[in-house]
Amino acid sequence: MRSLDLSSLRSFIAVADAGGVTRAANLLNLTQSAVSMQMKRLEEGLNVELLDRSARTVALTAAGEQLLGYARRMLALNDDVVTRLTGDEYEGELSLGVPHDIIYPHIPTVLRRFHAEFPRMKVQLQSSYTRRLKELYLRGECDLILTTEDHLDAGGETLAKIPLVWLGAPNGNAWKTRPLRLAFEPNCIFRGAVQSALDTAGIPWEMAIEAESSRAIEACLSADLAVSAMLEGSVPGYLDVVVHGGALPDLARKKINLYVSELTRSLPRERLSELLRLSYAG
Known part of the structure; x- marks a missing residue:
C-alpha cells in the first residue's frame, strides 16, 4: 500500500x-x-x-x-x-444550550474541536437549567440543547444515563447532620429526586440554602453548610463526592438528552451534534 x-x-x-x-x-x-x-x-x-x-x-x-x-x-x-x-468556508452562528452542571468535562473539548473545523462559525453557548433551555429551543432560540431529564421528549435522543451523587465540602461533616441540610437552586431538576429519595429512606431534611446562582450554592457547599447532588463526573475540583457509607440513600440516574432543531439544517450544525454524541460515546 x-x-x-x-x-x-x-x-x-x-x-x-x-x-x-x-x-x-x-x-x-x-x-x-x-x-x-x-x-x-x-x-x-x-x-x-x-x-x-x-x-x-x-x-x-x-x-x-x-x-x-x-x-x-x-x-x-x-x-x-x-x-x-x-471557497466552501462556513460562516454564521449556532446557539448551543447546556445546563451549567454538565458544561464540564465535555463541552470545552467539543467547542475546541468544532472551532478547529469551522473557524469562521460562532457558537453562542447558553447555560441555564433544563426547563429554560427547552423553552428557548421550542421558540427557535437554540439550535441544539443538552438536557438532564428523567424522560425523553419527541425529537430527542438520549446520549447517556448518569447517576446522581451526593456532594459537599472536602472532609466535610454536613452530610451527618439531621435534619439533613440541603442546598439547591429553585429550578434545579435534581431537587425533587433528592427529596423523594430522602423521604423514602426516612431521613429528615430541610432546604437550608436556596440561591439563583450555582456559584453561590457551590460556595455554601464548600463552606460545609449543606450538601447537594450532581451528576457523577461533573463535580468541581473544590468539592467532593460524599463518602457516606450507606448513611444516605443512593440516587437515581438521569438522562443526558440531545435535541437538534430541524429548522437550521447545515453541515456545521450536523458536525456539532456529532461531536456532542461522540463526547458521551465512551
Missing part, C-alpha cells in the same frame, strides 16, 4: 472516538458492515492490527494509537485544502 484511503481513515477515527464499530457506523451514517470492511482493508493494507477486539469495548493497539495521530492530521489537512480551494 502506497496510499491511504481517507474514507477509511475517517471511519478509523470515528471507531477510536466512539469506542466501537456500531457507534461509529451510526455517527457516520454507514452500515456496521461497511465500517468493518473499511477497517479490515486498512489493516490488511498496512499489514498491522489497529484494533484490539478481545474486550467488549474496542480499543486501539499500539499501531492503532500511532496511526490515530497521523490520521487526524491527514484529514485536517485534507479538509483544509478542500475548504480553501472550493
Whole structure:
C-alpha cells in the first residue's frame, strides 16, 4: 500500500472516538458492515492490527494509537485544502444550550474541536437549567440543547444515563447532620429526586440554602453548610463526592438528552451534534 484511503481513515477515527464499530457506523451514517470492511482493508493494507477486539469495548493497539495521530492530521489537512480551494468556508452562528452542571468535562473539548473545523462559525453557548433551555429551543432560540431529564421528549435522543451523587465540602461533616441540610437552586431538576429519595429512606431534611446562582450554592457547599447532588463526573475540583457509607440513600440516574432543531439544517450544525454524541460515546 502506497496510499491511504481517507474514507477509511475517517471511519478509523470515528471507531477510536466512539469506542466501537456500531457507534461509529451510526455517527457516520454507514452500515456496521461497511465500517468493518473499511477497517479490515486498512489493516490488511498496512499489514498491522489497529484494533484490539478481545474486550467488549474496542480499543486501539499500539499501531492503532500511532496511526490515530497521523490520521487526524491527514484529514485536517485534507479538509483544509478542500475548504480553501472550493471557497466552501462556513460562516454564521449556532446557539448551543447546556445546563451549567454538565458544561464540564465535555463541552470545552467539543467547542475546541468544532472551532478547529469551522473557524469562521460562532457558537453562542447558553447555560441555564433544563426547563429554560427547552423553552428557548421550542421558540427557535437554540439550535441544539443538552438536557438532564428523567424522560425523553419527541425529537430527542438520549446520549447517556448518569447517576446522581451526593456532594459537599472536602472532609466535610454536613452530610451527618439531621435534619439533613440541603442546598439547591429553585429550578434545579435534581431537587425533587433528592427529596423523594430522602423521604423514602426516612431521613429528615430541610432546604437550608436556596440561591439563583450555582456559584453561590457551590460556595455554601464548600463552606460545609449543606450538601447537594450532581451528576457523577461533573463535580468541581473544590468539592467532593460524599463518602457516606450507606448513611444516605443512593440516587437515581438521569438522562443526558440531545435535541437538534430541524429548522437550521447545515453541515456545521450536523458536525456539532456529532461531536456532542461522540463526547458521551465512551
